[in-house]
Amino acid sequence: MRLPDKSCKIASAIAKIKPGDRVMIGGFGVPGTPMTLIQALVDHGADNLTIIKNDANEPGMGIDHLLQSGQVSRLITTHLGLNTHAISLMNTGQIEVEFNAQGILAERIRAGGAGIGAVLSDIGIGTELAVGKQVVEIAGKPHLVETALRADVALIHADRADIFGNLAYVATAQNFNPLMAMAADCVIAETETLLPLGGLAANAVHTAGVFVDHVAELAELSKEYAVVQR
Amino acid sequence: MSSAKERMIARAAREITPGMVVNLGIGLPTQVVNHLPRDFPVCLHTENGMTGIGPTLTPDQADRNLIDAGGSYVSTVPGSAFFDSATSFAMVRSGRLDLTMLGAFEVSASGDLANWKIPGKFSPGVGGGVELAQKARRVVVLTTHTDRAGNPKLKETCSLPLTARACVARIFTDMAVIDVTPRGFVLVETLGGISAAEVAEATGAPLLLPDTDLPEFEARHGR
Numbered sequence: 001m002r003l004p005d006k007s008c009k010i011a012s013a014i015a016k017i018k019p020g021d022r023v024m025i026g027g028f029g030v031p032g033t034p035m036t037l038i039q040a041l042v043d044h045g046a047d048n049l050t051i052i053k054n055d056a057n058e059p060g061m062g063i064d065h066l067l068q069s070g071q072v073s074r075l076i077t078t079h080l081g082l083n084t085h086a087i088s089l090m091n092t093g094q095i096e097v098e099f100n101a102q103g104i105l106a107e108r109i110r111a112g113g114a115g116i117g118a119v120l121s122d123i124g125i126g127t128e129l130a131v132g133k134q135v136v137e138i139a140g141k142p143h144l145v146e147t148a149l150r151a152d153v154a155l156i157h158a159d160r161a162d163i164f165g166n167l168a169y170v171a172t173a174q175n176f177n178p179l180m181a182m183a184a185d186c187v188i189a190e191t192e193t194l195l196p197l198g199g200l201a202a203n204a205v206h207t208a209g210v211f212v213d214h215v216a217e218l219a220e221l222s223k224e225y226a227v228v229q230r
Numbered sequence: 231m232s233s234a235k236e237r238m239i240a241r242a243a244r245e246i247t248p249g250m251v252v253n254l255g256i257g258l259p260t261q262v263v264n265h266l267p268r269d270f271p272v273c274l275h276t277e278n279g280m281t282g283i284g285p286t287l288t289p290d291q292a293d294r295n296l297i298d299a300g301g302s303y304v305s306t307v308p309g310s311a312f313f314d315s316a317t318s319f320a321m322v323r324s325g326r327l328d329l330t331m332l333g334a335f336e337v338s339a340s341g342d343l344a345n346w347k348i349p350g351k352f353s354p355g356v357g358g359g360v361e362l363a364q365k366a367r368r369v370v371v372l373t374t375h376t377d378r379a380g381n382p383k384l385k386e387t388c389s390l391p392l393t394a395r396a397c398v399a400r401i402f403t404d405m406a407v408i409d410v411t412p413r414g415f416v417l418v419e420t421l422g423g424i425s426a427a428e429v430a431e432a433t434g435a436p437l438l439l440p441d442t443d444l445p446e447f448e449a450r451h452g453r
Contacts, residue, residue, distance in 0.1 A: 171296040
């Protein structure tokens, strides 16, 4: 038996994204943000997107390109502190922003990827994060119902992958990538190194290739992947 | 930075005891690490998926894939670990953090913390702050005693949107160390040269004084 080859061209994978889609994008700051897939989505042009991402990168980087091109109508996120442009779009009503507590965003995505309808947590009770959420009592204590999140497409950045789509991450580039790689109907991964079957040891796999639909090797890393000079 | 702020940060560093797992929030708390002895046994956690944070690196030394939650380039130490964001917050919510140090816009006399939103002015999102404030075993705040206009940041009740209720145990400011108790704010120490009356004047809620003499704090490098 031989595992299927899911290696692809980035443009043909990104072409599957439709206007109005929900798109999860990995990354926390620069590490783990799939800069090349994002640029391909800008080139592709699908608009009215809902983007689910921890943060909005910085002006002129990462998903800020999608904000600049007007392709985003809604952003589900945790923190925009490093992107004044995103905050300005939010404050002027040009994008709708839903803030989540960071670990709750992670759990909602994990639940979506695990086939679970929601998770229960007491995080945010007594604050405006609880407004509008269903409350249930567990063991005598109130918990908020945090509904699972899934997406039409997830864009993932891996350090190494094999052609079946088994993925491995490095350092703090892991963050939301392994969670989002389980939570979308179509999962597209870019990888710094693409290996033949067997090239990534079974014990080194972080995301099992079963979750991944398309994997593409990056020819080169653009400047956006580099250390930010502040 | 004013020397009063530096002395506040140095004093806060003494809150960290050997063996702790600690998360230092963005801003002033991050600088507390500079006041720990090099071989001090502590495990620093950052929300974006790492335990065992080593010294901060300059851009020319940095690994592009290795940052803390504030975006600073950091290093590993022997024994560091990386993990995903769900695992990182599993540590937070299940009580693995012995201590977190956070910044504040306002702290109430009952320990409510507001540090993420000033409606109409500042609303970058809550990030990991709610979970740190609500679930770390001990939450301490580092803040200037008053805002830039001189208004108290320690108040009877918070007027800004809350991060978490009744979570703050102790406050380190550029004037004093203050505990949050069931009776309200209690003055624990003052910065050298500042009187209890001055601290009370700058505090927006009743400030209880201890029965004993009030210690003063100064920077103590190298423990």
